[in-house]
Amino acid sequence: MSTTHPPPNAPVLLSFANTDALVESLAEFVTKAQREAIDKKGKFTIALSGGSLPKLLRGLIGNTAVRWKNWHVYYVDERVVPLDDPDSNHRSCTEHLFSKVDIPREQIYTIDPNLLDDLDELADSYEKELIREFAQKDAARFPVFDLILLGMGPDGHTASLFPGHELLSEGDRWVAYLEDSPKPPPKRITFTYPVINHASRIAFVAAGAEKAETLRQILDHPETGLPAARVKPVFPGQLFWFSDDAATALVSYPKTPFKL
Numbered sequence: 001m002s003t004t005h006p007p008p009n010a011p012v013l014l015s016f017a018n019t020d021a022l023v024e025s026l027a028e029f030v031t032k033a034q035r036e037a038i039d040k041k042g043k044f045t046i047a048l049s050g051g052s053l054p055k056l057l058r059g060l061i062g063n064t065a066v067r068w069k070n071w072h073v074y075y076v077d078e079r080v081v082p083l084d085d086p087d088s089n090h091r092s093c094t095e096h097l098f099s100k101v102d103i104p105r106e107q108i109y110t111i112d113p114n115l116l117d118d119l120d121e122l123a124d125s126y127e128k129e130l131i132r133e134f135a136q137k138d139a140a141r142f143p144v145f146d147l148i149l150l151g152m153g154p155d156g157h158t159a160s161l162f163p164g165h166e167l168l169s170e171g172d173r174w175v176a177y178l179e180d181s182p183k184p185p186p187k188r189i190t191f192t193y194p195v196i197n198h199a200s201r202i203a204f205v206a207a208g209a210e211k212a213e214t215l216r217q218i219l220d221h222p223e224t225g226l227p228a229a230r231v232k233p234v235f236p237g238q239l240f241w242f243s244d245d246a247a248t249a250l251v252s253y254p255k256t257p258f259k260l
């Protein structure tokens with residue numbers, strides 16, 4: 001059976017020859033999602049991850065298509081550390097992106113730094129931020145972000161959802177906490193799958209040869225159930241992989257040329 005035509009809503013795999021091409025296309029993709037959201041409802045809700053992602057969003061800096069005043073930014077996951085700690089995803093996004101653009105600071109929703117000693121309350125307070133934004137208007141059971149950007153670790157984790165962890169089956173809470181992350185720091189909060197999978201668009205950004213074997217497993221053998229393979233947007237949501245040729249070297253899954 002041919003695998004060259006994935007069914008509608010199957011993940012779209014984009015593989016770029018180098019980082020600069022990935023950065024440029026990612027910026028175009030994000031600004032398109034932003035434009036569509038703002039045209040429809042006057043604002044753009046996006047959730048960001050840590051890792052290499054903040055740096056790879058550099059194509060948004062100085063980009064005249066970006067309407068920062070309409071952005072509302074959340075974190076897919078966050079390490080439970082002060083906001084200026086080197087481990088903080090918020091700090092990384094601030095250093096690499098927000099400090100360089102004109103985004104209203106009150107539209108960047110961080111964890112509450114006063115609740116670092118009580119993980120349950122911390123996760124709950126972040127969940128309430130989501131409820132404030134999403135629940136009233138839509139009466140939705142889960143938030144519908146315009147765009148969620150994810151990373152993928154070499155072990156196949158995404159957000160702070162790690163292989164074999166009990167949070168992989170959390171179907172109720174929007175934001176959960178863990179104290180036993182196998183990757184330090186151990187204490188984190190994270191969006192759960194129902195939140196991730198209800199987004200209008202989801203994009204993984206995963207580059208580099210160290211991701212090649214994991215990416216092969218996820219795209220060619222999703223049934224192995226690695227955390228990143230469990231990201232399956234609810235229709236009509238769409239999943240994209242922004243990757244590079246080093247990371248996709250072992251993948252048989254068909255690649256799609258990038259076009260907007």
Ligand SMILES: O=C(O)[C@H](O)[C@@H](O)[C@H](O)[C@H](O)COP(=O)(O)O
Binds near residue numbers: 049150152157158205
């Ligand atoms: O919270 C973390 O431990 C990291 O942020 C992690 O989840 C990261 O996003 C992935 O490991 C991908 O990392 P890279 O993008 O750096 O490859």
